[in-house]
Amino acid sequence: xxxxxxxxxxxxEQTEDVDQIKELLLENDSNFKQLEAIGFMARHxxxxxLSTGPGGKLLIKLLFNKDKDSMSSFNLKVGDxxxxxxxxxNLKTCLSKLEIQGHVYRQSKDYITLIVDQDLDFVSELSDxxxxxxxxxxxxxxxxxxxxxxxxxxxxxxxxxxxHSLLIDVLLxxxxxxxLKSQLNYSSHHDKDISFFNSSLxxxxxxxxxxxxxxxxxxxxxxxxxxxxSTIVExxxxxxxxxxxxxxxxxxxPSNVSVDTILEKVxxxxxxxxxxxxxxxxxxxxxxxxxxxLDNMVNNGEEGTICKDIKxxxxxxxxxxxxxxxxxxxxxPKPALRGKAKWNEIKLLRKDLSKREGRLVKDIVKNSKFIxxxxxxxSNKQVLTLYDxxxxxxxxxxxxxxxxxxxxxxxxxxxxxxxxxxxxxxxxFAGDNKQLPPTIKTLPSQSSANNKTFKALNTTIFDRLESxxxxxxxxxxxxxxxxxxxxxxxxxxxxxxxxxxxxxxxRHILLSDLCDDEISIESDExxxxxxLWYDTQCDLSFMEDQKIDGNNPKKNDIFNSKSNINxxxxxxxxxxxxxxxxxLKEEHIGIITPYQAQVQQMRFHINEKFPSIEIHTVDGFQGxxxxxxxxxxxxxxENNELGFVKDERRLNVAITRAKRQLCVIGNxxxxxxxxxxxxxxKNWCAYIDAEAIIEYPEL
Numbered sequence: 001x002x003x004x005x006x007x008x009x010x011x012x013e014q015t016e017d018v019d020q021i022k023e024l025l026l027e028n029d030s031n032f033k034q035l036e037a038i039g040f041m042a043r044h045x046x047x048x049x050l051s052t053g054p055g056g057k058l059l060i061k062l063l064f065n066k067d068k069d070s071m072s073s074f075n076l077k078v079g080d081x082x083x084x085x086x087x088x089x090n091l092k093t094c095l096s097k098l099e100i101q102g103h104v105y106r107q108s109k110d111y112i113t114l115i116v117d118q119d120l121d122f123v124s125e126l127s128d129x130x131x132x133x134x135x136x137x138x139x140x141x142x143x144x145x146x147x148x149x150x151x152x153x154x155x156x157x158x159x160x161x162x163x164h165s166l167l168i169d170v171l172l173x174x175x176x177x178x179x180l181k182s183q184l185n186y187s188s189h190h191d192k193d194i195s196f197f198n199s200s201l202x203x204x205x206x207x208x209x210x211x212x213x214x215x216x217x218x219x220x221x222x223x224x225x226x227x228x229x230s231t232i233v234e235x236x237x238x239x240x241x242x243x244x245x246x247x248x249x250x251x252x253x254p255s256n257v258s259v260d261t262i263l264e265k266v267x268x269x270x271x272x273x274x275x276x277x278x279x280x281x282x283x284x285x286x287x288x289x290x291x292x293x294l295d296n297m298v299n300n301g302e303e304g305t306i307c308k309d310i311k312x313x314x315x316x317x318x319x320x321x322x323x324x325x326x327x328x329x330x331x332x333p334k335p336a337l338r339g340k341a342k343w344n345e346i347k348l349l350r351k352d353l354s355k356r357e358g359r360l361v362k363d364i365v366k367n368s369k370f371i372x373x374x375x376x377x378x379s380n381k382q383v384l385t386l387y388d389x390x391x392x393x394x395x396x397x398x399x400x401x402x403x404x405x406x407x408x409x410x411x412x413x414x415x416x417x418x419x420x421x422x423x424x425x426x427x428x429f430a431g432d433n434k435q436l437p438p439t440i441k442t443l444p445s446q447s448s449a450n451n452k453t454f455k456a457l458n459t460t461i462f463d464r465l466e467s468x469x470x471x472x473x474x475x476x477x478x479x480x481x482x483x484x485x486x487x488x489x490x491x492x493x494x495x496x497x498x499x500x501x502x503x504x505x506x507r508h509i510l511l512s513d514l515c516d517d518e519i520s521i522e523s524d525e526x527x528x529x530x531x532l533w534y535d536t537q538c539d540l541s542f543m544e545d546q547k548i549d550g551n552n553p554k555k556n557d558i559f560n561s562k563s564n565i566n567x568x569x570x571x572x573x574x575x576x577x578x579x580x581x582x583x584l585k586e587e588h589i590g591i592i593t594p595y596q597a598q599v600q601q602m603r604f605h606i607n608e609k610f611p612s613i614e615i616h617t618v619d620g621f622q623g624x625x626x627x628x629x630x631x632x633x634x635x636x637x638e639n640n641e642l643g644f645v646k647d648e649r650r651l652n653v654a655i656t657r658a659k660r661q662l663c664v665i666g667n668x669x670x671x672x673x674x675x676x677x678x679x680x681x682k683n684w685c686a687y688i689d690a691e692a693i694i695e696y697p698e699l
Contacts, residue, residue, distance in 0.1 A: 002172065003155035006411045009456035010147055012449060016442040017139050041136040042112060050318040052311040053115045054283050054295035056353045059105060060084070060114045065132065079256070079285035080104045082135040084114060101138065105284045115284060143376050147411040150379075153418045167427055170217050170469075171417070171461075177469045184473060185214040197237045197271055198230060202503075205231045208475035212428045213238055219405075219462060219474045220430040223500050224491070224656035225482030225625070228430055232262055232401060235428065236370060237271045239399060247398025247423050248386070250371045252378050252416050254408035254438070257623060260287040262403060263372045267292060278364060280373035280380050292372070294382060298360045307360070310353045317342050317349070361385070366395055375408060378416035387422060396423030405431040407622075409438045410461045433462045434495040435653050436622050479503050482625055484510065484530040487662050490687045491652050494680055511628060511660045515582050524581045530661055531692035534570050536636060537669040561597035562643070564634045567665045568598075568605050570697050571630050574663055575610060578628060586612035590626035592654045594618055594645045598634050618650045621657050629658035633666030640674035648680035664688070 024040065035041045044065035053059040062084075084100040102116030112135065157164065158172065166183070169175045189203075189210035196206060208231050212218040222228025232251075239245045253259045263279055264287075266272060279292040290296055298304060320342060361382045365371070371383060386395050397420035402413055417427065438460065442453045466474065478499050480488055485502040492500035512521055512528045521528055571591060578584040591602050591613060602615045614626070631654050635645050644650070655662060671677060672685045688694070 001155065001158045003151050003158055005456050006151050006154070007148070009453045010144065010151070010411060012453040013440065013442050013457060014144050016453075020441060021139060035136075041134055043132070043134040045112065045133045045135065047133070048111065051315045052318070052353075053105065054293075056311070056350055056357060057115050057117045060100070060102070060116060062112045062114065062133065062135075064110055064112075078104050078107060079282070080137055081140050082114065083138050084116075084133055084135055086133060103282060103284055104135075115282070143412075146376055146379055146415055147409070150415045150418055151411060154414055157418075165421070165424070166216055167417075167424060168421070171465075173468050177472055180469060181472050186211070187214070194238070196234060197241075197269070198234050201227070201230065201234060202479050204476065204478045205234070208477060209234050209238065211473070211475050212426075213242075215473060216425060217427050217473050218429070219465065220428065220477065221432060221474050222430060222477045223432050223434065223480065223496055224652075225480040226477035226500065227479070227481060228403075228432075228477060229262055229265055231477065232403060232428075232430055233266045233269065235401070236262075236266050237269065240272045240276070240369065245398060246394050247396050247425075248369060248371060248394075249399045249401065250373065250378060250397045250416060250420060251401045251403065252373055252375050253403040254375055254412060255404065256281065256285045256374060257287055258404040258407070259372050259374055261623065263292060264288045266370075272370065275367070276369040278368045278371055280371060280383055281377040294361060294364065297364050298357055303356050303360050307353060307356050310349055310356070314346055314349050314353070317346050371397070373416075375402070375412040375415050379419045384419065396420065398423055399426040399428070400424060401428045401430065403430045405429045406433040406460045406462050407431065407436055407438055408460065409440075409457050410459070410464065413461045429462060429465075431460075431462055433460060433466070435649055436619060437649055439619075481506055483656065483659050484508065484661075486530045486691060487655070487658050489691075490684060491655055494683055495648070495652050506659070509660050511578070511582055511584065513660070514584065514588065514627065519581075519583060521581060524577060526693050526695065527577060527582055527661075529693045531688065532661065533664045533666075533668065533688050533692050533694050534574070534697045535668045535694050536567070536570075536665065536697065537667045562595045562634050563597040563601045564632065564636065565601060567632045567634060568601050570665050571602065571632060572606055572609075573697075574630060575606065575613065579610075584628065586610045588627035589613050589630070590621065590624065590628070590657065591615040591630045591632065592618055592621050592657060593632040593634060594643075594650065594654075595634050598632055602632070618654045622653055625657050625659055627659050628661040628663065629654075630663045630665065631655070633664065633671070636667040636670055640670050640676075642671065642674050642676040642681075646674075646676050646678055646681060648678060651680065651684070664692075668694075 024035070036043065042064075045062040046065065048061040048063045051059045051061070081101065081103055084102065100114075100116055102114040104112060105115040106113040114135075157168065166175070170180060187210070189206040192210055192214075194206075194210060196209070201209070205227055208218075208220050212220065212235050220228060220231055222231065236249060236251070239249055251259060251262055253262075259279070259281075263277065267274070267277060274291070275297075277292045278294055278297060279286060279290075280294055283290055283293045283295050286293060299308060362385045365382060365385060371378075373380065373383065377383075386397070397416075400416055400420060402408070402416070405413060413429075417424070437458055440454060440457050442450050442457070444451050444454050476499060478501060480492075480500055481503040482488075483502070483506060485507045488500065488502055492498055510528050510530065512519075515521070526532055575589060578589065579586070589610075591606070593599055593602065593615075594617065596617055599615055599617055599620075606613060606615065614621075614624070616624075633645060635642050668685050668688065671681045674681075
């Protein structure tokens, strides 16, 4: 059964997740600087203040000790899940002290603010402790609990003899392809009298919209820059305009970015009323416009003013309690009786606040039409109030859209499906199974258990349904609107059977199009080439860096990351030429590399001079684009080892981020002759040899 496969795989993955953190801590028990360098922890923090945050949660503001290194050297990000603990000389001792789990809510070079949802008695101990604290990243146990709970539900359905909806039968492979095809509506958008809100949609997008609206299940296959988000937004606007659609629409994705990208676009269009759109989740992890967040809408509701007053009163008491405890700290190990009374008063106020906000939340969710949440956030208790006893079809979710489905574990996708299946009539999946796969900690190895786990989790619901039903309900978007066609041609041919074509507006775009008329590039014409490769095979000095101990910006080897300092220098020279000759803006340039160590190396040497140039791993650049992308491949060694650089889906993402120029730095021979090389790499090198300008750099 599917549920058994998922359970075994997730148990293995959870164990691997925990083991990796344990191993990291054991190897670096006293090497705090190494852990800081990879963004795993922050130290030398003292409690500055406590206050009330969104949803009545507590905010803990932590100041950085100015006698130590600058806060800017830390890599903890907003939204990271962390444990706050008392400082010590080693991690084992630290973790045995006071522990509070929360999210990074806000940060600057001087402070970090956490948002926590923990018992006040425990949190209040913070105001009783002097000395320093540290933060350390941890795994999110809640996500595993939600997936296991969902698997239990799935198992009950699989074992049940009751009849279920067509949707469930399709998802569980209980209906054959021919029978399913006979029940689907394959009419073209030309056969329907549809008035599209977005008149610039192409035929493939219009057909995808039409198919999704007229069938219970569909997959929108959207390759790079082919307008997948615009297609989803059109579907939402069509549903909003349809009197036949009674229930709610839920839009989910594996990440906050995937959800917020759609919400931002549909909100900007203005075809759906503001109050009909709500965003469920932690505001600290959202991107873009916060006006649709549930917390913001609660604050602006009818009882919002009262809630704000209660929060203000709580904050006043928190400040007084902290102040009182600071005064009594030297005299007694515990807060004074007066301080305890304040904490009890805070508890009562929080209880009142929780009740009032609960009523507001229920009304807001009930009166909304479109709910946006991550896959895990879709099971938020605030959303599930939809299915209280008085629930009817208008309150329930009728259409579920899951975007970036190929980046999600299948057990994650089942969370909204099963939690909202009561009135669910339509599921629309969207994504591209030729780009980034889900993030999996358990990698293939000599262990059969590891291989089984990797296969189970790496196979997405997109992959599984396609293997069963082929293209029966897949709509392919075929026109890309980002890049010069010479950059596009190889990934289209290699990954999509040549089906992706360029739009008219971007087919021949070049970097020189961005220049002022008086700028001449005749002396440096390669800067105007859409495809450029700096081939380093001619010089052994371009080999990747060897492992070196010690504090070095190019060296963070805990995860066996790789770097290549000379490729950094090549990138720097190319950037200087782009800016000096073409007067290209820094914001137009992006650097991608497969390795985190190379990212840090690039940032260290390049961002000092060009701070606005974005530098990320392939995963960090997903969904982004730049006029010029510099791709540093890093690998050049005696054994021609490639590691995970050979992953064709990651390379597909890296290649397709560029609009006007793709500049690759690497050893073509290594990628051509390596025993690890695959058809993608060999064909790519052959294409580059035939179509690109190849330069042989000198240091």
